[in-house]
Amino acid sequence: MSEAREQILARIRGALADRPAEPRLPPAYRLTGTATPQERVERFAERVADYRARVELTEDP
Amino acid sequence: MPAATPTAWQPSGAGRWPTPSVALFVTCLGDTLFPDVGKATVTVLERLGITVEFPLEQTCCGQMHLNAGYADEARALGERMERVFAGHELIVSPSASCVAHVREHMPGLAGRVHELSELLVDRLGVEDLGASYTGSVTYHPSCHSLRLLHLGDRPLRLLRAVRGLELHELPEAAECCGFGGTFAVKNADVSSAMLADKLASVEATGAGAVCACDSSCLMHIGGGLERRRAPVRALHLAEILAQ
Amino acid sequence: MSEAARDARPLLFPQAARLALADPQLRANIRLATTTIRAKRAAVVSELPDWEQLREAGQAIKDRALHGLDELLVELEAAVTRAGGTVHWARDAEEANRVVVDLVRATGADEVVKVKSLTTDEIRLNDALQAGGVRAIETDLAELIVQLAGERPSHLLVPAIHKNRTEIRDLFRERLGRPDLSDDPHELAEAARLHLRAAFLRARVAISGLNFAVAETGTCCVVESEGNGRMCLTLPETLITVMGIEKVISRWDDLGVLLQLLPRSSTGERMNPYTSLWTGVRAGDGPRAFHLVLLDAGRTRVLADPEGRPALRCIRCSACLNICPVYKQTGGHAYHTVYAGPIGAILQPQLSGETGQAATLPFASSLCGACYEVCPVKIDIPRILVHERAKAVRAEAQGLEGVGLRFLARVFSQRRRYERAQRLGRALQRPVVRNGHVRWFVGPLKGWGLSRELPALPQQTFREWWEQRERGT
Numbered sequence: 001m002s003e004a005r006e007q008i009l010a011r012i013r014g015a016l017a018d019r020p021a022e023p024r025l026p027p028a029y030r031l032t033g034t035a036t037p038q039e040r041v042e043r044f045a046e047r048v049a050d051y052r053a054r055v056e057l058t059e060d061p
Numbered sequence: 062m063p064a065a066t067p068t069a070w071q072p073s074g075a076g077r078w079p080t081p082s083v084a085l086f087v088t089c090l091g092d093t094l095f096p097d098v099g100k101a102t103v104t105v106l107e108r109l110g111i112t113v114e115f116p117l118e119q120t121c122c123g124q125m126h127l128n129a130g131y132a133d134e135a136r137a138l139g140e141r142m143e144r145v146f147a148g149h150e151l152i153v154s155p156s157a158s159c160v161a162h163v164r165e166h167m168p169g170l171a172g173r174v175h176e177l178s179e180l181l182v183d184r185l186g187v188e189d190l191g192a193s194y195t196g197s198v199t200y201h202p203s204c205h206s207l208r209l210l211h212l213g214d215r216p217l218r219l220l221r222a223v224r225g226l227e228l229h230e231l232p233e234a235a236e237c238c239g240f241g242g243t244f245a246v247k248n249a250d251v252s253s254a255m256l257a258d259k260l261a262s263v264e265a266t267g268a269g270a271v272c273a274c275d276s277s278c279l280m281h282i283g284g285g286l287e288r289r290r291a292p293v294r295a296l297h298l299a300e301i302l303a304q
Numbered sequence: 305m306s307e308a309a310r311d312a313r314p315l316l317f318p319q320a321a322r323l324a325l326a327d328p329q330l331r332a333n334i335r336l337a338t339t340t341i342r343a344k345r346a347a348v349v350s351e352l353p354d355w356e357q358l359r360e361a362g363q364a365i366k367d368r369a370l371h372g373l374d375e376l377l378v379e380l381e382a383a384v385t386r387a388g389g390t391v392h393w394a395r396d397a398e399e400a401n402r403v404v405v406d407l408v409r410a411t412g413a414d415e416v417v418k419v420k421s422l423t424t425d426e427i428r429l430n431d432a433l434q435a436g437g438v439r440a441i442e443t444d445l446a447e448l449i450v451q452l453a454g455e456r457p458s459h460l461l462v463p464a465i466h467k468n469r470t471e472i473r474d475l476f477r478e479r480l481g482r483p484d485l486s487d488d489p490h491e492l493a494e495a496a497r498l499h500l501r502a503a504f505l506r507a508r509v510a511i512s513g514l515n516f517a518v519a520e521t522g523t524c525c526v527v528e529s530e531g532n533g534r535m536c537l538t539l540p541e542t543l544i545t546v547m548g549i550e551k552v553i554s555r556w557d558d559l560g561v562l563l564q565l566l567p568r569s570s571t572g573e574r575m576n577p578y579t580s581l582w583t584g585v586r587a588g589d590g591p592r593a594f595h596l597v598l599l600d601a602g603r604t605r606v607l608a609d610p611e612g613r614p615a616l617r618c619i620r621c622s623a624c625l626n627i628c629p630v631y632k633q634t635g636g637h638a639y640h641t642v643y644a645g646p647i648g649a650i651l652q653p654q655l656s657g658e659t660g661q662a663a664t665l666p667f668a669s670s671l672c673g674a675c676y677e678v679c680p681v682k683i684d685i686p687r688i689l690v691h692e693r694a695k696a697v698r699a700e701a702q703g704l705e706g707v708g709l710r711f712l713a714r715v716f717s718q719r720r721r722y723e724r725a726q727r728l729g730r731a732l733q734r735p736v737v738r739n740g741h742v743r744w745f746v747g748p749l750k751g752w753g754l755s756r757e758l759p760a761l762p763q764q765t766f767r768e769w770w771e772q773r774e775r776g777t
Contacts, residue, residue, distance in 0.1 A: 004393040008549070008600050012374040015608035019371045026364035027357065029561060047574065087766050089716065093726055094759060096766035115770050121716040126709060128671060130693030130702075134713035141717060208673040237629040241670025243705070248668060249751030250322045254633040255670070256755055284756030287741075 082112035084149035086163075086174065088156045088276070089121035095276045101303035102155045102177060105190060108303075118145045124162035129243045135166075143169040153180045155299045157206035157274040165209070176206070177299055178215040178274060189222040194304045197227040198296075199268040201259070201282065203275040204237050216274055216298050223301060229266040236262070240281035256285045263293060270294040272301055317664040320638040333468055334635045341626045344572025345678070351574070352564070362565045363682040365558045366617035369519075369550075370607065376519040376552045377598060383522025387584020389594040400599050401432035404511065404544055407595055408438050411542050413508045419526060419533040420444035421513025422620060423546050426642045427601060429511070440511070441503045443532035445496050452479040500532060510536035510591070511544045515619065516562060517552045517596070523583045524596070525559065527566055527576050534578050543591040548599050550607075550616040562619060565680035569621035602655035611691045615650045617681040624675035624685060630668055639665060646675035650688040658695045666692035708748065723767070730761045 033040065045055045083106060087099040103113050123138030142163070146152055152174040154160050160176040167174075181187050200220060206212040220228050239245070239255025246252075259282060263271045269292065273279050276297060283295030315323070324330060349355050369376055381391040394400035408416055416433065418424065418440050430440045430451075442451040452475050473487040482495050512533065516525040524545060526533045537543060553562070567576040585594045606616055625631050625645030636644035640661060641652045649665040656662050666689045675685045697706070715725045736744040737760040745753030752758055764772075 002393055004395050004399060007395055008393050008598070008604065009374050009377070011600065011604035012377075012549075012607060015604050016371060016373065018610050023368045023371050024364055026361045026368060026558070026561070029357075029361050029557075031557065031560065089722075092766045093729070093761060096762055096764065096769055099766040100769060115767070117767060117771070118719050120719065120722045123713075123716075126713055128690055128693070129705075129709060130666075130690070130695075130697035131706075131709050131713065132694040134710060138713060138716055204670070204672040204674075208677060235674070237670050237672035237674070239629070239670055241672070244667065244670045246748050246751035247705075248318050248321060248630075249754050250318065250325050251630055251633050251668070252670070252751075253755035254325055255629050258629075280759075281756060284752070284758055287757040288755060 081151055082114055083180070084114045084116055084146060084152045086119060086122075086146065086152050086154040086156075086159070087115070088154060088159050090276050090280070091155060094280070095297070098155050098276055098297040098299055101297065101299035102153070104303040105177070105181075105299055106153070108190065109185065109187065114149070116145050116149065122159050122162055123166075124159055125242050127162070127166070139163075139167050143167050146170055146173075149173065151175070151180075151184075153177055155274070155297060156276060157203055157210050157212065158277060161205040161209035176210055176212065176274060178212055178219055179210070181219060182215040188218045190219070190302050192222075192302050192304050193224040193226075194301050195225040196270060197229055197266075197268040198270045198272050198301065199229045199231045199263060199266040200234070201231055201238065201263070201271055201273045201278060202234055203273050203278045206274045207235060212274065216272075219298065219302060220272065223304070226301070227268075229268045231271075232262045232265055233258075234262075238278050238282055240278050242277070245281060252281075253285075256281060260285050260289065260291070264291060268293065270296050270301075272296050272298055274298050314640050314661045315638075316661055317638060317640075317668045320640060321634045321668070324634040324638040329468065330635050331633065334632060338626045338632050341572050345569060345623060345626070346572075348568045348572055348574055352568070358561060358565055359680055359682050361561045362619075362680050363617065365553060365561055366619075366681050367614075369553050369558075370613060370616055372554065373549065373552070373607065376554055377549060379519040380517055380522060380552050381598075383519065384584055384594075384596055385522075387522045388586075389522070389584040389596055392595060392597045394597055394599050394601070396601050397427035397599075400427050400546060400597055400601065401429055403597055404429060404546065405432055405436040405438065407542070407544055408433065408509050408511075409436060411509055413438070413542075415439045415441065415503075415507065416509045416511050416544075417441050417443050417503050417507040417536050417540065418447075419510065419512035419528070419536045420447045421511070421546065422642055423513045423548050423599060424511065427546070427599070429546070441500075441507075443500050443503065443536055444528075445493070445530055445532075448496060448500070449475060452476075500535075504532075504535045504539055507536075507540045509542045509544065510540040511546070512536060514545055514547050514551060515566070516559060517547055518554075518556050518559065519552055520555045521583060523556065523581050526580045527563070528578050528580070529571060529576050531578050534580055537580050537582060538590045541591055542593045542595075544595045544597065546597045546599055548601070549603050550618075566619055566621055569619075569623040569678065569680040606651070606654040609654065612650065612654050612688055614683045615647065615654060615688060617683050618647050618651065619681060621680055623678040623680065627674045627678045628669075629672060629674065630670065639668070641665070646685045646689075647683070650683075650685055650692055653692050653696070658692060658699045663696040663700060666690075666696060705748070723765075726761070726765050730763070733761055 049055055085102060091099050106113050121138055122142050123135035126138065127135035150173055152170065154174065155177050157176045160174055163174045164171045175184060198220060200216060220226060236258065237255060238259040239252040244252055271282055271293060279295045279297060286293050286295060384391050392403045394403055414437060416438060433440045442448045449472055469487045469489060472492055473485050476492060476495050477483050477485050480495055480499050485491055485495055512526060514524045515527045526537060567573045582590060585591060603616065607613055624647050628645050631645045639648050641648050643651050649668055652665055653662040669689050671686045671689060673686050715721050736742055740760050742758040742760060
């Protein structure tokens with residue numbers, strides 16, 4: 001492997017001599033929304049209109 | 062000035078409490094350059110029937126040294142201050158920035174020290190101090206009071222209870238006045254530019270006085286007002302509440 | 305300020321600031337731009353009820369990445385290589401530039417199109433390319449303007465913030481050969497678009513930076529507003545991306561948090577117009593060759609200081625610049641670095657050492673704390689500024705200021721000494737004081753006297769009043 005790679009990795013390990021044994025994990029964050037499909041569509045239509053889009057709601061084809 | 066005697070007036074809302082005694086931390090700036098602020102603080106507290114003590118060994122909390130990069134000197138001053146106030150359960154100061162510094166860097170004193178409006182509103186439950194002031198005032202929230210102590214609207218509630226006082230809201234109030242400790246002289250040009258904006262905001266209110274909880278900001282803003290010969294006074298909150 | 309002038313004399317911040325303050329056009333531009341963007345940011349942030357939790361998550365995501373940086377870089381390298389890319393490591397700017405120039409020349413191309421990248425500005429890649437016979441065309445509109453004007457960017461995000469429409473019109477008329485142009489923004493944008501379209505279509509090599517690199521999948525992410533990034537990342541046969549090693553994040557899901565934080569904090573938008581994500585190469589779609597250059601250039605130095613390390617969380621949103629009351633007055637050029645404003649003041653001295661010009665940057669602040677309030681990854685900038693000031697004071701003697709402050713600390717360390725000093729001060733001030741005010745501002749007070757009066761030391765200190773009262777006199 002390259003000398004640069006080894007040196008950078010060595011520098012990092014040396015720099016992190018104080019790193020915690022247990023990394024602080026990010027808080028569990030929700031990966032899906034809580035809105036109903038209807039609410040989601042309404043919010044999207046409202047916000048995309050901010051970008052001067054013309055929005056038409058239709059029935060399921 | 063004769064020692065204040067308790068008057069017939071009683072504070073509302075808090076009922077009776079065992080008269081506490083409070084140690085005053087007046088700050089090096091207050092002691093040396095703005096003694097009226099300390100005197101006003103004593104007046105306000107004694108009017109409430111509180112016994113004020115003044116530990117004469119106090120000098121400086123070390124905030125300026127720490128912020129200027131002289132960490133060792135600041136630490137020594139902090140350790141000294143902890144020793145000076147060691148025997149005092151309740152400490153009050155008219156300087157929001159010094160209180161923020163003590164809370165952050167002196168664990169021994171952190172729980173015991175209060176900024177004046179915190180003491181009045183939170184600990185004593187008092188907003189009306191029986192003060193009167195005829196004139197218009199605008200309030201500048203210093204950065205430390207706003208972002209470190211989160212004083213919120215405590216000073217405003219105290220000012221609103223002052224009879225005769227007309228409170229004008231300061232535009233762009235949260236914008237730093239430009240003092241910043243040694244910044245005021247190390248970067249005097251930028252500090253002056255920031256001051257000019259703050260003065261423009263103050264003058265836009267038409268108020269006859271600008272008020273704050275930090276003598277350092279007031280020294281800077283007041284100094285600017287005087288240079289401009291503006292008809293606006295710079296007053297500490299304590300000075301208004303003592304009227 | 306032209307690049308030549310800047311390099312000839314890197315002015316210390318106070319002097320550079322004074323120059324900037326003397327430019328009314330610059331000040332007006334900065335003021336308008338920062339006021340506008342502050343309002344936009346505040347509006348979109350207030351829409352999110354969980355903004356504070358997002359900041360916490362952003363901080364934790366970046367901290368986790370920094371604490372596992374060596375493993376993540378190895379994981380990233382494996383994932384990118386598996387996906388058909390090639391990873392290179394560069395210890396410093398010179399090494400990175402050498403790698404990139406060699407890669408470009410190996411393709412036979414004498415021209416590259418570039419996506420805006422602070423990292424490549426930091427290492428002065430364009431200069432190295434030019435020395436290697438390669439022309440670098442900046443395709444971000446503001447970078448194009450700055451490049452045509454022969455200047456350095458003055459803001460992380462809006463590098464031409466110091467130029468107004470009329471100045472841009474004049475520049476395009478001259479440098480794009482378009483004497484017909486008015487200062488209508490649509491016309492100016494179209495002129496730039498035509499100029500750039502020709503460059504995109506003929507380019508064989510593109511160079512970019514990136515916002516995030518996901519170790520888990522080997523995916524690189526560029527967040528942009530204009531679409532020039534999309535053009536550069538997809539059209540040419542060869543793509544070379546230079547990234548600071550601190551840009552790596554651990555998991556794909558982390559992007560969900562960071563992509564909510566970044567656009568709202570930087571341009572004050574709910575989402576930016578173009579977000580591009582690519583993993584290695586893919587036959588028949590986009591570049592045939594992808595090279596990722598991992599750059600240290602002082603970042604391991606920052607990593608080694610636990611107090612200063614949080615500066616590496618930065619996601620380059622520029623919210624701190626826009627809220628900074630100092631930046632509002634001076635703009636970015638006064639900092640003389642690629643990274644300006646509050647983040648620049650803590651990052652640059654750590655990258656390059658706390659001496660010389662960089663050492664004046666941590667003092668370019670009143671410590672108001674507004675930056676910390678808006679930082680999407682909760683970097684406690686004021687705390688690190690104070691930490692950096694202490695390093696600067698230890699690294700270089702501070703002259704009279706050091707003597708004065710150390711003397712003052714000794715005075716404060718003993719009550720009698722302090723009281724004597726108060727009395728002495730009152731006596732000594734007499735020659736410079738009149739009518740209760742200082743009349744001659746000497747030494748360190750000269751700066752104060754620029755714009756402010758200073759009261760004389762009163763005839764009685766608080767403690768003297770107190771003692772008198774206690775004695776009943």
